[in-house]
Amino acid sequence: MLKFENVTKTFDRNFKAVDSVSFEIEEGELLVIIGPSGSGKSTTMKMINKVIPHTSGKISINGKDINSYNVSDLRRNIGYVIQQIGLFPHYTIEKNIAIVPQLKGWTKQETKARVYELLEMVGLDPEIYAGRYPKELSGGQQQRIGIARALSANPDIILMDEPFSALDPITRGQLQEELITLHQKLKKTIVFVTHDMDEALKMGDRIAIMKDGHLLQIDTPEKLLHEPAHGFVEEFIGRHRIIQNPGLMPVTDILSESIVTSLPTLSPERGITLIRKSKTTNLIIADEDKKLLGIVSAYDLIKKLDDIKTVSEIMTKAEPYLFDSATAKDAIVMMDHTSMGMIPVVDRNHKIIGLVTRGSLLSAMSSQWTEMEDDQYE
Structure with a gap:
């Protein structure tokens, strides 16, 4: 469904943040992209919705080159969740979630029904939270609103850039579980960037490991743990995980x-x-x-x-x-x-x-x- 073919991103002075990367993401798959700082993981994800345009190569969605899309239309059809959440503080929660449906010309009735449906889906009572403002919510609740907003226009693809990294461990764990449940229910294609290997192993259908702009390995968590294809992959995952990590035991x-x-x-x-x-x-x-x-x-x-x-x-x-x-x-x-x-x-x-x-x-x-x-x- 989502395909990268020899994609490169070059910044000033010929610095290649992403260097000739090729991979495919299947429809309904949750792919986690992980790597150290400066590895190119966020740049790779942001090229999908052209927040950062790629320099060369081809990115396509269902066989259609993203360069053939109007940028606004492309972004309205791709959900986007970031670490800082980015809610508009002067908008109510209902208005924050309703932004994209309104831009796409949905009626007021359709939009309100969708907002209430999504609030219930992320575990927030719409009668209580729809009229509140972001400052009245906890960090975990705000991030739930960020996820709801990304789902608002029912996009096929959702991009998530380290969405839970600023949260406390309890809230982070619960949101990870809720996202896994939502993914199993909705079957959306999700590209999830993180720097936390435990989070990647827990959430990803497959995991793509990057370093210095290169894609070193893309595989299932099980295969990464048992068959690391590169010395850096083994080092980054951690030898104790590759041998056997009791912490990964299913609850x-x-x-x-x-x-x-x-x-x-x-x-x-x-x-x-x-x-x-x-x-x-x-x-x-x-x-x-x-x-x-x-x-x-x-x-x-x-x-x-x-x-x-x-x-x-x-x-x-x-x-x-x-x-x-x-x-x-x-x-x-x-x-x-x-x-x-x-x-x-x-x-x-x-x-x-x-x-x-x-x-x-x-x-x-x-x-x-x-x-x-x-x-x-x-």
Whole structure:
């Protein structure tokens, strides 16, 4: 769908930021471009929507040379998400998302419906957030708006230039998971630039590694880990990852499926009985479809026993939580930010599928490191 043929970008004094790069991106693929500073990764991505025009070679979309497009039309049909987000501070969230649809001549009704649909898609209630301004949102919420804006006119291609690098680890991990889920659902072609190898390995269908304007290798994460084609690729990925990195272990290999859930309408007395029978310290609250709603601790339940009629009255948000596509490293990062000693794991529909506890995480990681040491001395 998206094709580079011997593409070069030359700046002043004949400096080649990108030197004769060729590759193809399949429709619906999430390609991550990674490399050190000055490798040409952002320049390569920005040439796709002509933010930076290429000097020579050919870039085509569905067989059509991008030079044959009107620049404005080209950019309106390619979503673009950047690290700084770039929301207009004097526009409401609704107006920020509506910019491209309005430029493309959508009606007010079509535009508003699309804005509300996208807000719900990125996990923000449109009734609450549509009328707010960027300064009233957290960094993570603003980045969600940036993603929604990129999707606003339903483009086939989305460019993302280090969109999560300025966020804290918890927010960054959650947005990575949400983007993976959105990609699986929408099947958009995404070109994602990052300098974080863990992020690249987690998110990419394929990963392109660049250095000094050259494309050194483009492969699946698995092939990069096991068959690095260049000394720099091996060095950049990290030898410990290439051997075996326990942090990349799927969280589904760690979680416990023995979880105790209840409906939010459960009485506190029955809640205490359920906790005692299961010998746990927390009650996971889910709806009838097993969608995660929140958590109730045994301590709070006992403390408020005479003051409440249902457990929902003292339920707290189930945060942080992990998607089933997460890794052990994600769990390690998030475990430091939970007071419950456990993290719920959900599927893409937010249905609860298990829990990761400190004990299960430490046990799994210890086992992996032991296996690595055994292999080393065989």
